[in-house]
Amino acid sequence: MFYSDHILWFACQQMANGEDAVLPSDEIWLFDLYSGLWEQRELTGDVPPDLNGFCGSYLNGTLYIFAGSDGGGYTNDMFTVNLRSECYVWKRLTNINGKTPSPRTKHSCWVHYSGAGVGTMKLMFLTH
Template sequence: YQPVKRYGHSTVKVGDYLYMWGGDGYGVGYDVMEVYHLPSGAWDQKPTTGTPPPGIWAYSSIAIGKDIYYFGGSDGRGYQNSLHCFNVDSFKWRELTPSNSDHGPMKKGYCGIISVHFDIEDYLVIIGGHTSSSTPKQPDAQYSASGR
């Protein structure tokens, strides 16, 4: 098995495996995760359950333990601001909802994401990115002329 040719995806390492999802290209299935086993050099394609993120390229991703988090990205019609979690043991997707819906993250892609740990809690920090001109701007943020 060889992985599907694509661009705009990301690959995240958890343990001895690389997990590759999404991207843009012909024949990409968005209900499967392509997995590379580092010690053996073998690729595999595994089906997933649950609802994957709508942003299939230009999203941000990061692993914390056995979970991979995916934020934002584009579905070809516009940027997204959803946050999804993929568990590498169950191969199941779940969408996470913000605890404060008054001030959720703006819709964007091509942003950075890092995890930080404070006082026994893990946090995801979303940095920068690109948005469309129709996306409402957030208060107290600075933007370049191109919306970045």
């Protein structure tokens, strides 16, 4: 995922001994496209469980992740982290209005701008 002049790596999957292994969700890696340097940042707060198959979008300095699966099955939880702050602190969104999408995994999400007003936006989610 791109962020400013960096690429972000977070809670990725890797193969270990022929099995999928989910990397920890309490750290994020930033790769500076100009300097070629890696930086690891710690994530605190409402750290999401180790998820696989979630989707993520970046909007106005904030990373949003939605759904995925953990050891207990599919989820429809949403978490955010402000990437412009000095300390990266996860927040689980709990005060959500309206009907939420069903639990899911291996889907995609993106930010879709719509409407005539400046700043009018809507998050769109699409299952596989």
